[in-house]
Amino acid sequence: MASQGLRPHMHATARVTAPAAPKLGPVSSRILPGLLVLGVAYTVGSYVRGQLTRESGTMDRIFSQQNTAEVEQARKKALQVEVNGDPRNNLLNFLGWS
Numbered sequence: 001m002a003s004q005g006l007r008p009h010m011h012a013t014a015r016v017t018a019p020a021a022p023k024l025g026p027v028s029s030r031i032l033p034g035l036l037v038l039g040v041a042y043t044v045g046s047y048v049r050g051q052l053t054r055e056s057g058t059m060d061r062i063f064s065q066q067n068t069a070e071v072e073q074a075r076k077k078a079l080q081v082e083v084n085g086d087p088r089n090n091l092l093n094f095l096g097w098s
Contacts, residue, residue: 052095 079087088096 076082087093
């Protein structure tokens, strides 16, 4: 007797096929992906902005407790602000701008 092996036991008409996705029109197939990308970018941007705002508030509270006249004077002396300029006003410090 011959071995059946891995032959399919169902007829081709009895196999279940996945339902076809509805086809989009030419206008919606161009607009929908763009709207999806904009929505995702807006959502991610909003989340990042909220996190940065929250962390900025936390850091402001921490540093406001340490910004005394003595601490500022020692900072200016250590960083040589009169000679090198204040690093807080540097163009690369754009995250510190408010």
